[in-house]
Every structure is written in C-alpha cells, then in structure tokens.
Amino acid sequence: MRIALFATCLADTLYPRVAKATVRLLERLGHEVVFPAASTCCGQMHVNTGYQRAALPLIRHYVDTFAGFEAIVVPSGSCTGSIRYQHAMVAGRLGDSRLAVRATKVAARTHELSELLVDVLGVTDVGAYFPHRVTYHPTCHSLRLLQVGDRPLTLLRHVAGIELVPLPDAESCCGFGGTFAVKNSDVSTAILADKMRNVLATGAEFCTAGDSSCLMHIGGGLSRLRTGTRTVHLAEILASTPADR
Amino acid sequence: MSTFLGLPTAPAGVGHLRGSEPFPVAARRALADTQLRRNLAKATSTIRAKRARVVAELPDWEELREAGRAIKAHTLAHLDTYLEQLESQVTARGGTVHWARDAPEANRIVTGLVRSAMATEVVKVKSITTDEIGLNDALAAAGISAVETDLAELIVQLDHDRPSHILVPAIHKNRSEIREIFLREMADVDPGLTDVPAALTQAARQHLRRKFLSAKVGISGANFAVAETGTLCVVESEGNGRMCLTLPDTLITVMGIEKVIPRWADLGVFLQLLPRSATGERMNPYTSMWTGVTPGDGPQDFHLVLLDNGRTAALADPDGRPALSCIRCSACLNVCPVYERVGGHAYGSVYPGPIGAILSPLLTGIEDNASLPYASSLCGACYEACPVKIDIPSILVEQRARHVEATHGRSAEAITMAAAAWAMSDPARFAAAQRGGQLGRLLARHGVIRRLPSPLSGWTAARDAPAPPRETFRQWWRRTGRP
Amino acid sequence: MVAAHGAAMNAREEVLGRIRRAAGNGPAPATGAVPRAYRSRGDLRGSQLLDLLAARLTDYKCSVRRCWPGELASAIAAAILDRGARSIVLPPGLGLPLPDPATTGADLTLVVDDGFSAEHLDRFDGVITTATVAIAETGTIALDGSSGQGRRALTLIPDYHLCVVYEHQIVCLVPEAVAALTPERPLTWISGPSATSDIELDRVEGVHGPRTLEIILVAADGPAHATERGELCQST
Ligand code: SF4
Numbered sequence: 016m017r018i019a020l021f022a023t024c025l026a027d028t029l030y031p032r033v034a035k036a037t038v039r040l041l042e043r044l045g046h047e048v049v050f051p052a053a054s055t056c057c058g059q060m061h062v063n064t065g066y067q068r069a070a071l072p073l074i075r076h077y078v079d080t081f082a083g084f085e086a087i088v089v090p091s092g093s094c095t096g097s098i099r100y101q102h103a104m105v106a107g108r109l110g111d112s113r114l115a116v117r118a119t120k121v122a123a124r125t126h127e128l129s130e131l132l133v134d135v136l137g138v139t140d141v142g143a144y145f146p147h148r149v150t151y152h153p154t155c156h157s158l159r160l161l162q163v164g165d166r167p168l169t170l171l172r173h174v175a176g177i178e179l180v181p182l183p184d185a186e187s188c189c190g191f192g193g194t195f196a197v198k199n200s201d202v203s204t205a206i207l208a209d210k211m212r213n214v215l216a217t218g219a220e221f222c223t224a225g226d227s228s229c230l231m232h233i234g235g236g237l238s239r240l241r242t243g244t245r246t247v248h249l250a251e252i253l254a255s256t257p258a259d260r
Numbered sequence: 261m262s263t264f265l266g267l268p269t270a271p272a273g274v275g276h277l278r279g280s281e282p283f284p285v286a287a288r289r290a291l292a293d294t295q296l297r298r299n300l301a302k303a304t305s306t307i308r309a310k311r312a313r314v315v316a317e318l319p320d321w322e323e324l325r326e327a328g329r330a331i332k333a334h335t336l337a338h339l340d341t342y343l344e345q346l347e348s349q350v351t352a353r354g355g356t357v358h359w360a361r362d363a364p365e366a367n368r369i370v371t372g373l374v375r376s377a378m379a380t381e382v383v384k385v386k387s388i389t390t391d392e393i394g395l396n397d398a399l400a401a402a403g404i405s406a407v408e409t410d411l412a413e414l415i416v417q418l419d420h421d422r423p424s425h426i427l428v429p430a431i432h433k434n435r436s437e438i439r440e441i442f443l444r445e446m447a448d449v450d451p452g453l454t455d456v457p458a459a460l461t462q463a464a465r466q467h468l469r470r471k472f473l474s475a476k477v478g479i480s481g482a483n484f485a486v487a488e489t490g491t492l493c494v495v496e497s498e499g500n501g502r503m504c505l506t507l508p509d510t511l512i513t514v515m516g517i518e519k520v521i522p523r524w525a526d527l528g529v530f531l532q533l534l535p536r537s538a539t540g541e542r543m544n545p546y547t548s549m550w551t552g553v554t555p556g557d558g559p560q561d562f563h564l565v566l567l568d569n570g571r572t573a574a575l576a577d578p579d580g581r582p583a584l585s586c587i588r589c590s591a592c593l594n595v596c597p598v599y600e601r602v603g604g605h606a607y608g609s610v611y612p613g614p615i616g617a618i619l620s621p622l623l624t625g626i627e628d629n630a631s632l633p634y635a636s637s638l639c640g641a642c643y644e645a646c647p648v649k650i651d652i653p654s655i656l657v658e659q660r661a662r663h664v665e666a667t668h669g670r671s672a673e674a675i676t677m678a679a680a681a682w683a684m685s686d687p688a689r690f691a692a693a694q695r696g697g698q699l700g701r702l703l704a705r706h707g708v709i710r711r712l713p714s715p716l717s718g719w720t721a722a723r724d725a726p727a728p729p730r731e732t733f734r735q736w737w738r739r740t741g742r743p
Numbered sequence: 744m745v746a747a748h749g750a751a752m753n754a755r756e757e758v759l760g761r762i763r764r765a766a767g768n769g770p771a772p773a774t775g776a777v778p779r780a781y782r783s784r785g786d787l788r789g790s791q792l793l794d795l796l797a798a799r800l801t802d803y804k805c806s807v808r809r810c811w812p813g814e815l816a817s818a819i820a821a822a823i824l825d826r827g828a829r830s831i832v833l834p835p836g837l838g839l840p841l842p843d844p845a846t847t848g849a850d851l852t853l854v855v856d857d858g859f860s861a862e863h864l865d866r867f868d869g870v871i872t873t874a875t876v877a878i879a880e881t882g883t884i885a886l887d888g889s890s891g892q893g894r895r896a897l898t899l900i901p902d903y904h905l906c907v908v909y910e911h912q913i914v915c916l917v918p919e920a921v922a923a924l925t926p927e928r929p930l931t932w933i934s935g936p937s938a939t940s941d942i943e944l945d946r947v948e949g950v951h952g953p954r955t956l957e958i959i960l961v962a963a964d965g966p967a968h969a970t971e972r973g974e975l976c977q978s979t
Contacts, residue, residue, distance in 0.1 A: 022733050022734075028728065029726045030726070030729075031736055032729075050742065052687060052737075054687070061680070064677065065660030065661045066664055066678075067664075072681060073684055075685075101657075104654075155640050159641070159643070186641075187639075187641075190597065192636065195636065196718070197715055198634050198718075199283070199287065200718025201288045201291055201718075202602060203718075206637070234724075235708075235723030236722060264768055265764050265765065267765060302943060307944050310944075330777040330778055331777050338766070339762045340759050340762045359754040361754050361757055409951075410941070411941040415941070428940070431944075457942040457943065461947045461949070462949075473900075498939045499937035502931065505895075506896050517762070525921060525922065527921050528920075529779075532781075542799065543881035546931065547931070549926070549930040549931075551927050554928070556858070556894060557895055558894070558929055572764075572765045573765075575765035
C-alpha cells in the first residue's frame with residue numbers, strides 16, 4: 016500500500032527519529048511510504064490557543080498537500096485528532112464551506128499510527144523486538160478523542176522481548192496541553208509530577224506513548240530530575256528489530 | 261462587552277462570577293497549599309471511584325446521556341415557550357412567578373419578599389445560583405441574616421470562606437479543619453467535639469435544629485422545573501432541603517432560566533443522570549418535588565424567581581449555548597486534573613472547574629474572565645464524564661478564539677502565532693525556520709536545553725527541552741534521496 | 744404597588760424578548776423527537792423485585808423486614824418494640840394493623856396527626872406510613888402525601904420512619920416510578936436515611952432527616968397457612 020506520511024511539525028523538527036521509525040516500520044511491513052515535501056503543520060497549536068484565523072492557511076495547506084493520497088499516517092494522536100475534529104469545524108466557522116467539505120474527506124483518510132496498523136493494514140504483530148521494561152501512557156487525545164482503545168497495547172504485547180508493566184492511573188493527563196504547559200506552567204508541572212511518580216513507580220526503563228508532544232513533556236520532566244527513565248515513541252518500539260541491537 | 265447580538269452579560273460589582281486575579285496567579289498560590297492539595301486529591305479520587313462504580317451498573321447509561329443532551333438542547337431552542345408554560349402552571353397552582361433580568365434585580369425581589377413576610381432570618385438550601393448573585397450579602401445589607409443549612413455551606417459560611425466546589429462547597433477542608441471552625445464559630449457547640457465526621461455532623465444537626473423548626477422563610481434553588489406541570493424539584497442528601505422546603509410559611513426559589521425541562525417524564529432521565537454523576541449514588545437520599553401550593557402541606561406562600569443574569573447572552577452564543585445544559589452534577593470538576601490540583605477558589609467564580617471555565621466567561625463576557633478558558637489541558641475527561649454530553653474542550657477552544665478576537669491580534673503572543681502560521685503554511689519558509697531553530701543547539705548541553713527565554717521559561721522551570729537535532733526529518737529525507 | 748408591578752412586567756417581557764432574539768442565533772432546532780432509547784420498563788417481576796429492592800435498601804443503610812400479608816401486624820409491632828419507640832405519630836387514614844398499646848406491655852402511644860406544630864412533631868419518637876411507589880433499582884420509596892402517608896413534615900421531623908411497602912407497589916426503574924406518580928401532589932423520594940458526604944466525601948448517615956429508616960416489605964401472596972414466623976419474616 017502507498018502511504019503518505021504526515022510527520023507533524025514537532026517530529027519533523029525535534030524528533031526526526033520518530034518519523035524515521037514510522038517510515039522504517041511501514042517499509043518493513045512491505046508498504047511504500049511517501050513524504051510530501053510540501054507538508055508542514057496541522058495547525059493544532061493555533062486552533063487550541065484560540066488562533067483559528069491564523070490556523071486556516073495551515074488547514075488549507077494540509078488539505079491541499081494530502082488530498083491526493085488514499086491513506087495518510089500520523090505518528091501523533093493529538094494531530095490526528097485536530098485533523099479529524101477541528102479542520103472542518105474551523106473552516107466552517109470561518110465561512111469556507113468548500114474547504115470544510117474537502118477537509119472532512121482528507122480527515123477520513125488520515126489515521127493515527129496504531130489505527131493504521133490495526134484497522135487499515137490489519138496487523139497486530141509487526142515483528143518488533145524491544146527487550147526492555149516498558150510502561151504505556153495512553154495520552155488524552157488518543158484515548159478520548161480518537162478512542163484508539165487498546166490498539167497500541169495490542170501492538171506492544173506482540174513485541175518480542177518486551178516486558179510491559181501497567182501504568183497506575185494511566186488515563187489521567189500528563190499536564191502538557193500544548194500552550195497550557197507555558198501559560199499555566201505551575202499547574203502543568205503539578206500534574207506532570209504525579210504522572211512521573213506513577214511512571215517511576217512501575218520501575219520501567221521506558222515510558223512510551225503515541226504522541227511526541229506528551230512524551231516531550233513527560234520526558235522533559237524525567238530528564239530534568241535525572242531519573243534515568245526515558246521516553247520512547249510507540250513507533251520507535253515497533254520499528255525496533257534484533258538488527259538494531 | 262462584546263456579546264452576540266449585544267445581549268447584556270451579568271453585571272459586575274455584585275455576586276461572585278469574577279475573580280480578582282488571573283487564574284495562573286491564583287492557581288500558583290493554591291498549588292503551594294499542601295493541606296489543600298491533599299484534601300482535594302483524597303476527595304476527588306473517592307468520588308471518581310464511586311461515580312465510576314454506579315455508572316457502570318447501568319446498561320443504558322449512554323442512552324440516558326443522549327436523551328439528557330437532546331432534551332436540554334430542545335429546551336434551549338424553545339426556552340421562551342417552556343418558561344411561559346412553567347409560569348402559567350406555577351401561577352395556576354397558587355405560586356407567584358417573578359422575573360429578574362440580573363443579580364441586583366433578583367436580590368431586590370427576594371429581599372422585598374422576605375421583608376413582607378416580616379422575617380429577619382431565613383433558612384437556605386444550598387443554591388449556587390444564590391451564591392452567583394450574592395444574595396446573602398444583599399440580605400445582610402437589608403438586615404436579614406441568611407442561615408446556610410447544607411453542611412458544607414454551613415462550614416464555609418461559619419469560616420467566612422467561599423465555596424470551592426458546586427456540590428461539596430467545603431471540599432477543600434478536612435475533618436480537623438472543620439472541627440476547629442465549629443469550635444470557633446458555633447456558639448452552642450460541645451467543647452469536647454471530636455473530628456469524627458459523624459460527630460461533626462451531629463453538631464451541625466443540633467446547631468440547626470431550632471432554626472429549622474422556627475423558620476418563617478425558606479430560600480432554595482431548583483435542580484429542575486417541569487414546564488408541563490409547574491413542578492419544582494430539589495435533590496439533596498441531608499434533609500436540610502426538606503426542612504427549608506416544607507416547614508417555613510414562605511418559600512422563595514431562585515432559579516436560572518435554563519433549569520426548566522419540558523415534560524414530567526423527563527425527570528425519569530435526569531433523576532438517573534444526576535445522582536450517579538454527582539455523589540456517585542444510585543439515588544440521593546431525598547428528592548422533593550412540589551407544584552405551587554398544597555393546602556395543609558408545606559409553605560402556603562410560594563415564589564419562583566426566574567433569573568437571566570447573562571444566561572441569554574450565553575444562549576445567543578451558538579458555540580457556547582450547550583453550557584446552559586449543565587445540571588450542576590460536578591462530575592467534570594471531580595475528573596479534571598486541573599481542578600484536582602488547584603481547587604475551586606483559583607477560578608474566582610462560584611462556577612469552578614471545567615464547566616466554570618466556560619460558563620463564567622459566557623455569563624460575564626470573555627473580557628472579565630479571560631484567563632479561565634486557558635485553565636485546561638484539553639484532556640477531555642470532563643466531556644467523557646458529563647451526563648448531558650457538553651463538549652467542554654471544544655467550547656474552551658471556542659472561548660479562546662473569542663478572547664483572541666477580542667484582543668484584535670495585538671498581543672505579543674498573537675504576533676508570534678501569526679509569524680508561526682506564516683512560516684508553517686509554506687514548506688520553504690518552514691524549512692528555513694527549522695534551520696533557524698537548529699541554532700537552539702547552541703543552548704543545549706548533553707542533548708537537552710535546561711533554560712529557555714521567556715515566554716518559554718515556564719517550560720524549562722521544571723522540564724528540560726529537547727535540543728534540536730543535527731538534521732531534521734525533512735533534511736534526512738532529502739539527503740537519503742527518497743521520493 | 745403599580746410601579747413595582749410595572750417593573751416586573753418589564754423584566755418578564757425583556758427576558759422573554761432576549762430569549763427570542765438569542766434562540767434565533769442558535770443552530771436550527773432538531774426536528775426529530777428526543778431519542779428515548781433508555782430502558783423505560785424493567786424486566787424483573789415479583790420476588791425478584793422484592794429481592795433487588797431489599798438489597799438496594801440495605802446497601803444504603805436502611806433496615807429491612809420482609810413478611811407475608813398475614814404477618815404484617817406482628818412485623819410492625821416487632822419493629823416498634825425493637826426500636827424502643829414510645830410515642831408514634833400516624834398519618835390520617837393509615838389503614839395498617841397496628842399494635843394495641845393496651846396489650847403490648849410497653850407504654851406505647853399512637854397519635855394521629857392533627858396538624859401539630861413542627862416543635863410538637865419533634866417530640867415524637869417515630870412515624871409509621873405507607874408509600875405510593877418504590878423503585879427497586881435505586882432503593883427508593885416515594886411518598887405523595889395521600890392517605891396513609893401524611894403531609895411532608897410528618898416523615899421529616901420524627902427521628903424514626905417506619906414505612907410499609909407492598910409488592911404491587913414496586914417498580915424496577917426510575918422512569919416507571921415517574922410515570923406512576925402524580926406530579927401535582929407534593930412528592931418526597933426517600934433513598935435510605937438522611938446522609939451527608941460533605942466531610943472528605945465520607946458518607947455519614949443521619950443528619951437532619953430521620954436518622955433511622957426502616958422498611959417492611961410485604962410479599963404479595965403468602966402461603967395458604969402461615970408456617971413458622973421466623974422463616975417467613977426475616978429481618979435482613
Ligand atoms: S458540565 Fe456536565 S459534568 Fe460538569 S457539572 Fe455540568 S452537567 Fe455535570
């Protein structure tokens with residue numbers, strides 16, 4: 016299958032290893048991955064911070080860039096959520112109903128990574144090998160907006176060598192919330208502290224999730240406190256093979 | 261105030277819908293209160309578990325939620341019809357209906373009614389609506405003392421504090437703090453009072469008993485008012501509500517106009533949704549329903565005050581309107597990671613938590629509660645818990661957009677956002693910006709950045725920031741010669 | 744008070760006017776009926792309903808006794824005596840088999856409500872009533888002030904409330920109870936004794952309303968001749 020990768024501005028700029036892992040994984044499963052050179056950002060941060068008007072060109076750009084593809088993969092629950100639930104809404108609210116219709120169509124072909132693997136490609140065992148103790152944080156937008164359910168956990172359970180440990184109070188937010196972490200950094204930190212406490216309580220070497228933004232937040236805290244526990248994106252685990260060792 | 265159709269918002273200077281400082285400032289102080297943090301964490305986790313248990317018991321919970329949402333949406337679209345129907349039913353059964361455009365008008369009406377009943381003391385059932393309009397202050401100014409009879413409201417009143425939760429106003433106090441308040445403020449209390457909740461409860465029972473038995477005027481809010489029949493409904497646990505609704509000669513009920521529901525049968529939906537979402541009980545201990553005046557049973561003089569106070573402004577906002585569906589169960593507060601850590605006072609309004617973060621600005625206009633829509637990580641737990649399916653995260657995002665529009669893009673943030681959008685809507689400009697950002701590597705040591713300049717300094721106060729990599733994904737893609 | 748009346752009219756017209764303007768700005772009202780896919784009739788019958796109601800009542804700290812119709816008199820007498828209640832107020836038209844104070848041995852007084860003041864009601868130890876309907880799933884009894892149930896103050900002020908519920912009065916679900924009740928009557932739904940969770944969300948039973956709620960559940964048809972009372976009138 017020919018799959019277009021929307022790397023997300025965050026992974027493209029700060030976490031290229033996540034986008035590369037997505038490419039590696041899908042190619043290993045026998046699919047063709049294309050990265051449209053024009054792709055940039057979905058506009059989620061703008062919409063969620065109140066800048067809908069500024070987001071409109073980003074939305075239009077996403078729709079123009081990806082309109083020609085049958086399947087689009089996004090290694091981020093929150094960006095997928097924005098594309099699926101905000102693009103058409105913002106376009107409609109700002110009076111561009113033609114864009115809203117096009118956005119709805121493109122959104123229907125846009126899949127978060129675990130959705131693509133399980134629902135579209137029909138795989139749960141991707142042949143990965145990751146011999147580490149790992150705990151999974153479901154991330155709010157994957158959990159509640161996309162309702163990915165246990166797709167990521169199913170994929171993880173099939174990884175060879177992995178020791179999956181449940182995260183206490185897993186479904187509570189990590190406190191990131193985009194610009195929330197900056198505008199209300201004290202509250203965000205208080206929420207993060209509890210998430211880190213729960214991650215550390217598992218004794219895991221890695222905390223994984225399907226969203227680089229939440230991982231940047233949790234990982235930033237874990238790193239600041241020199242905890243020795245790290246974050247790793249779901250795509251990176253699923254892309255790992257014995258050859259990587 | 262810029263509102264839809266120019267409809268007036270709740271006036272300032274009266275009642276409790278506005279805080280004196282922005283949310284992040286108030287939140288910072290709350291976060292430093294260790295006792296508060298502990299009390300809130302314990303209380304909210306208890307109630308979350310109870311709610312989850314009784315919600316899971318019902319096989320048709322989602323169908324009930326959908327019915328609840330639809331009934332409320334329908335009511336809001338025909339609010340004038342249902343209020344007129346309610347008015348005529350209440351009047352036909354011997355009650356008197358009053359209309360109040362705003363808080364001062366409602367306070368004037370209630371004060372006048374208490375005066376004509378020749379009372380100098382009134383007993384009150386917990387009512388956030390009367391907190392919203394500052395009724396107790398208005399009564400006090402007229403020489404009338406209002407006795408709060410709900411245990412938590414009594415604790416808050418005795419402590420000269422403000423409610424911090426819409427269902428459990430004293431959720432921020434623990435048992436030993438409550439014992440101290442009782443010992444300090446209750447004239448008739450047993451000095452040997454312990455901090456066992458049962459003992460504290462009995463102290464409150466004794467303290468209020470005589471007041472109930474001799475009360476001339478009771479004041480309540482309403483959970484529901486049925487247009488079809490004119491029936492008012494109050495849901496409670498302690499029996500203080502029944503006391504106030506039954507024993508006085510005069511009963512005054514102050515109700516927001518959005519509390520009306522069309523049909524008697526609709527109670528079959530809401531009396532399942534509310535108790536399970538609120539206290540996590542299958543049913544609350546007492547639900548009282550009355551229709552006008554019943555000869556020989558209960559108050560023979562009944563007044564219903566229908567309050568606007570910004571509700572029509574919220575109604576006119578097509579995106580914000582669903583916030584008026586709220587049945588004040590407080591489930592969204594209890595599941596909110598922000599509320600759980602800062603408590604209710606930080607929101608400044610009597611409506612805290614996720615619902616408060618949308619409802620307060622809708623009632624006052626965004627300018628007066630501009631920081632509230634940002635007091636959320638948009639985690640969506642509120643929407644998931646809400647028994648009438650209010651999509652609070654989406655309304656928060658809309659409220660943020662209103663705020664940005666009201667500031668006309670002139671803030672530093674707006675300029676940054678515009679610049680970012682300009683750069684990111686074009687791949688060449690985006691790639692250039694990424695290369696600029698890679699200069700951030702200069703700030704990094706061992707792959708992380710420990711201190712960023714303002715406004716990102718809040719981030720690095722507690723978290724490392726990732727150093728930009730040597731090569732972006734897009735650069736890697738091009739370098740490796742991929743399609 | 745012409746001026747005040749005029750102001751009131753203005754507020755009414757103005758609020759209604761605002762609503763009409765505001766409503767026009769919203770989404771077009773949904774044309775379809777409200778989806779009512781929730782359960783409106785339960786599928787439990789007879790003793791299943793009794794069992795569920797008893798379990799749910801007990802769960803919320805309500806004392807429950809169960810008996811056949813022929814045993815009601817002794818069940819009521821046992822409840823009052825076990826409780827140690829001496830002065831009991833009764834609603835008019837109660838129609839229950841009550842113990843005869845002359846033969847119980849205890850100095851029991853039973854007085855029918857005569858519009859007593861609140862202070863006077865406060866001097867009674869307890870009250871005995873029937874109910875209009877009971878909801879099994881939630882452990883709720885509903886009183887509507889009709890004959891045998893009395894005005895609302897009667898079941899509020901005395902500290903002990905003994906209520907007799909017959910099997911035919913039990914419904915399974917909340918919507919069934921709503922449908923069975925008359926909205927124009929003053930209604931009180933009671934689910935367990937008064938309680939509060941205001942201190943640390945710890946539930947404490949017994950605040951302003953009766954601190955003890957006891958319910959006698961009367962099964963519809965007993966055996967032709969009563970056997971050992973202990974077997975049939977179990978206290979749970
Ligand atoms: S918004 Fe929903 S969850 Fe929150 S208090 Fe209102 S009804 Fe309850």
